[in-house]
Amino acid sequence: MLSLIDIRTRIEAGDLTHRQAIAEAREAIAERDPSIGAVVCSDPEPAVPEEGRLAGIAVGIKDIIDTAHLPTQMGSPIYQGWQPRADAAIVSRLRQLGAVPLAKTATTAFAGLDPTVTVNPRDHGHTPGGSSSGTAAAVAAGMLPLALGTQTGGSVIRPAAFCGVAAIKASFRLLPTVGVKTFSWALDTLGLFGASVPDIARALALIADRPEIDLTDDAPSAPRIGICLQGFAGDADPDAAAALSQAARAAEAAGAIVTDVSLPDAFARAWDLHPVIQDFEARQALAWEYAHHREALPALLGPQLDRAQALTAAQYDSARREAHHARRQLKDLFGEVDAILTYSAVGRAPRGLGSTGDARFNRLWTLMGVPCVNVPVPGDGLPLGVQVIARFGRDGQALAVARAIELALARG
Amino acid sequence: MLSLIDIRTRIEAGDLTHRQAIAEAREAIAERDPSIGAVVCSDPEPAVPEEGRLAGIAVGIKDIIDTAHLPTQMGSPIYQGWQPRADAAIVSRLRQLGAVPLAKTATTAFAGLDPTVTVNPRDHGHTPGGSSSGTAAAVAAGMLPLALGTQTGGSVIRPAAFCGVAAIKASFRLLPTVGVKTFSWALDTLGLFGASVPDIARALALIADRPEIDLTDDAPSAPRIGICLQGFAGDADPDAAAALSQAARAAEAAGAIVTDVSLPDAFARAWDLHPVIQDFEARQALAWEYAHHREALPALLGPQLDRAQALTAAQYDSARREAHHARRQLKDLFGEVDAILTYSAVGRAPRGLGSTGDARFNRLWTLMGVPCVNVPVPGDGLPLGVQVIARFGRDGQALAVARAIELALARG
Numbered sequence: 001m002l003s004l005i006d007i008r009t010r011i012e013a014g015d016l017t018h019r020q021a022i023a024e025a026r027e028a029i030a031e032r033d034p035s036i037g038a039v040v041c042s043d044p045e046p047a048v049p050e051e052g053r054l055a056g057i058a059v060g061i062k063d064i065i066d067t068a069h070l071p072t073q074m075g076s077p078i079y080q081g082w083q084p085r086a087d088a089a090i091v092s093r094l095r096q097l098g099a100v101p102l103a104k105t106a107t108t109a110f111a112g113l114d115p116t117v118t119v120n121p122r123d124h125g126h127t128p129g130g131s132s133s134g135t136a137a138a139v140a141a142g143m144l145p146l147a148l149g150t151q152t153g154g155s156v157i158r159p160a161a162f163c164g165v166a167a168i169k170a171s172f173r174l175l176p177t178v179g180v181k182t183f184s185w186a187l188d189t190l191g192l193f194g195a196s197v198p199d200i201a202r203a204l205a206l207i208a209d210r211p212e213i214d215l216t217d218d219a220p221s222a223p224r225i226g227i228c229l230q231g232f233a234g235d236a237d238p239d240a241a242a243a244l245s246q247a248a249r250a251a252e253a254a255g256a257i258v259t260d261v262s263l264p265d266a267f268a269r270a271w272d273l274h275p276v277i278q279d280f281e282a283r284q285a286l287a288w289e290y291a292h293h294r295e296a297l298p299a300l301l302g303p304q305l306d307r308a309q310a311l312t313a314a315q316y317d318s319a320r321r322e323a324h325h326a327r328r329q330l331k332d333l334f335g336e337v338d339a340i341l342t343y344s345a346v347g348r349a350p351r352g353l354g355s356t357g358d359a360r361f362n363r364l365w366t367l368m369g370v371p372c373v374n375v376p377v378p379g380d381g382l383p384l385g386v387q388v389i390a391r392f393g394r395d396g397q398a399l400a401v402a403r404a405i406e407l408a409l410a411r412g
Numbered sequence: 413m414l415s416l417i418d419i420r421t422r423i424e425a426g427d428l429t430h431r432q433a434i435a436e437a438r439e440a441i442a443e444r445d446p447s448i449g450a451v452v453c454s455d456p457e458p459a460v461p462e463e464g465r466l467a468g469i470a471v472g473i474k475d476i477i478d479t480a481h482l483p484t485q486m487g488s489p490i491y492q493g494w495q496p497r498a499d500a501a502i503v504s505r506l507r508q509l510g511a512v513p514l515a516k517t518a519t520t521a522f523a524g525l526d527p528t529v530t531v532n533p534r535d536h537g538h539t540p541g542g543s544s545s546g547t548a549a550a551v552a553a554g555m556l557p558l559a560l561g562t563q564t565g566g567s568v569i570r571p572a573a574f575c576g577v578a579a580i581k582a583s584f585r586l587l588p589t590v591g592v593k594t595f596s597w598a599l600d601t602l603g604l605f606g607a608s609v610p611d612i613a614r615a616l617a618l619i620a621d622r623p624e625i626d627l628t629d630d631a632p633s634a635p636r637i638g639i640c641l642q643g644f645a646g647d648a649d650p651d652a653a654a655a656l657s658q659a660a661r662a663a664e665a666a667g668a669i670v671t672d673v674s675l676p677d678a679f680a681r682a683w684d685l686h687p688v689i690q691d692f693e694a695r696q697a698l699a700w701e702y703a704h705h706r707e708a709l710p711a712l713l714g715p716q717l718d719r720a721q722a723l724t725a726a727q728y729d730s731a732r733r734e735a736h737h738a739r740r741q742l743k744d745l746f747g748e749v750d751a752i753l754t755y756s757a758v759g760r761a762p763r764g765l766g767s768t769g770d771a772r773f774n775r776l777w778t779l780m781g782v783p784c785v786n787v788p789v790p791g792d793g794l795p796l797g798v799q800v801i802a803r804f805g806r807d808g809q810a811l812a813v814a815r816a817i818e819l820a821l822a823r824g
Contacts, residue, residue: 068700085494092699176696178594185590210725284588287504288480313622317805393729 025058052098060147088179106134129159130356154362156191161344164383172369219400226261232268237347437470464510472559500591518546541571542768566774568603573756576795584781631812638673644680649759
């Protein structure tokens with residue numbers, strides 16, 4: 001994989017020019033993408049800034065995020081060839097840092113559940129996950145050192161786990177969603193994908209203009225980690241359970257204080273009601289597409305929106321109250337642990353491209369608005385990951401604990 | 413003015429066809445707008461549905477709200493002729509109800525502070541207020557029975573007061589802002605303008621699909637109304653103070669229990685910090701326009717964004733904490749009163765088109781996310797209004813108290 005920190009180090013040492021760094025990404029796309037299908041389109045003649053802390057970094061932009069220089073097609077024929085007027089706020093911020101928004105990466109239609117053509121770079125017979133399918137695959141295949149995804153259920157953490165890359169779903173609204181196609185305004189959250197936890201920590205600190213996110217000094221030397229199985233969401237596969245144990249043991253061996261955390265009933269209720277909030281808002285956010293292009297909506301999203309028409313404002317209000325209640329309880333829980341460690345996904349990437357997998361171990365945390373990091377767990381076969389979660393607004397702490405676990409796993 | 417309820421009553425009685433109702437609005441625009449400048453463009457051949465609870469209602473859409481059939485130009489040459497792909501969620505909802513999104517109404521550039529060419533229909537030598545300038549003027553001039561505005565500081569309540577129309581800034585996110593150009597995602601809120609409080613109550617209940625908003629049954633017969641002078645925002649003009657007294661006395665005579673409310677210090681701090689939240693987000697939301705078209709930004713917005721570049725994440729976080737703190741205190745306050753009654757604006761509409769007026773009596777409530785209603789106060793000269801505010805999510809209660817005051821003022 002291409003490492004953001006490695007590229008920047010080489011540039012700063014004079015061993016690599018900005019132009020060469022971007023050319024490497026372009027060559028990797030030209031060589032590898034034909035068999036993977038992660039990239040929808042890319043800038044044929046990108047301007048390459050030589051100033052900025054992310055100069056020389058080629059970035060993949062999930063294709064529900066507006067770009068003024070490249071079409072934004074939402075993974076749907078309804079937006080075929082659609083050219084927005086302006087860059088999304090996050091794209092403007094990347095340009096301000098000198099990064100090159102080089103490619104649009106494949107998204108499921110409107111970031112829903114219908115698969116794209118993208119395959120998993122680790123095994124082409126498997127899904128890369130979704131909805132940020134192309135984003136995860138492009139980073140995993142070594143085409144791009146940084147890429148943007150979004151998560152409404154589990155669309156950042158799940159594909160990152162399936163493809164074996166590091167990723168963070170940031171705290172709710174830490175990264176601006178202006179210019180990002182809405183599915184659910186209470187849930188949609190931007191995320192970053194990279195080769196390792198330090199790479200995404202560096203990127204997030206710069207993009208959010210919060211240097212403390214990338215400081216390792218304040219990382220607790222003996223972090224209190226609560227293992228959480230999310231029983232209300234059902235069981236994980238034995239492989240995923242083994243990966244979680246492996247990560248917990250490695251963290252403990254490296255000095256972490258590991259305990260078991262069981263979540264009060266409020267969390268099971270919030271987990272259960274996530275789809276009510278999501279779909280009540282999606283019905284409004286995608287009302288134009290539904291009214292004018294119902295026939296062009298894909299096999300899973302169309303019926304999902306059909307069903308959503310029956311949801312009532314009272315159901316939505318009640319779900320929002322439950323979520324609010326759970327969020328307050330979560331604050332108490334984060335008085336007892338620095339981070340929660342749980343599954344990133346049910347198991348390894350499913351075979352075939354019929355499904356992008358299941359978000360059931362992700363959606364509670366999206367609803368809580370807290371930062372979530374996927375840490376790949378080394379092993380044989382298709383990748384597995386674990387999910388590190390911290391208190392709202394403590395993205396740096398989530399990343400610091402994730403980095404500690406990543407290091408511990410590499411040692412052990 | 414054109415009354416939504418009156419039009420619907422005549423249609424239901426068979427005294428008016430849907431087509432005639434829309435034709436009346438078109439004729440009024442053709443006749444009156446040349447001297448007012450409220451309408452940017454309108455649909456030359458609108459389809460007129462005959463089904464739906466808002467069939468026959470012509471609606472004005474502030475020109476920062478996306479429409480698939482008409483350009484959306486943001487009040488800025490940067491978006492001259494810009495044609496969005498999709499309708500905003502609120503426009504789709506209007507169409508679903510059978511309404512006709514007939515015209516785009518003039519907005520200040522990106523809903524900022526720079527005036528439009530629109531004049532106040534009550535006296536063409538005065539501003540209609542902003543940023544929903546064309547929306548307020550079009551309703552006041554009897555061109556449209558319903559129009560959409562947005563408020564980030566005071567852009568719904570202030571122009572409604574200056575033009576003498578009823579308006580509600582709804583609870584935060586009660587109406588979906590998907591497809592509305594963002595200035596500040598924590599503040600931007602949609603609002604409705606109409607001829608009277610019952611008209612906007614009917615419209616909001618239908619658009620939000622919450623019938624209870626339009627039920628007068630649950631209105632308290634002796635509402636507890638707290639008069640709030642917002643001393644931290646400075647003094648109002650004597651005219652506005654007299655209008656507030658007039659409204660309070662009328663409400664009391666009609667049975668309301670009127671007391672004085674003084675707000676704890678937390679509210680003065682929140683009021684003071686509103687611009688930090690607004691401008692820190694505006695810097696991100698308008699980053700593309702700022703980076704690529706700084707020279708095309710108008711005289712007030714350009715320098716506002718220049719200054720915003722210096723704001724830090726720490727200032728923003730601190731402001732958000734203060735706002736959160738004030739919001740919790742406001743809940744307690746609404747245990748003691750059913751509604752707050754305060755100024756809608758500093759005074760009558762200022763002379764000339766050099767300024768759209770001042771939002772200082774509005775911005776705290778936008779930050780609190782609570783519903784605010786402008787009630788015009790009868791009298792001589794340019795209009796004055798008072799502002800009725802209720803607890804978050806109690807838009808129906810705000811409207812019920814506003815209606816009681818409107819009736820009491822009409823009697824007195």
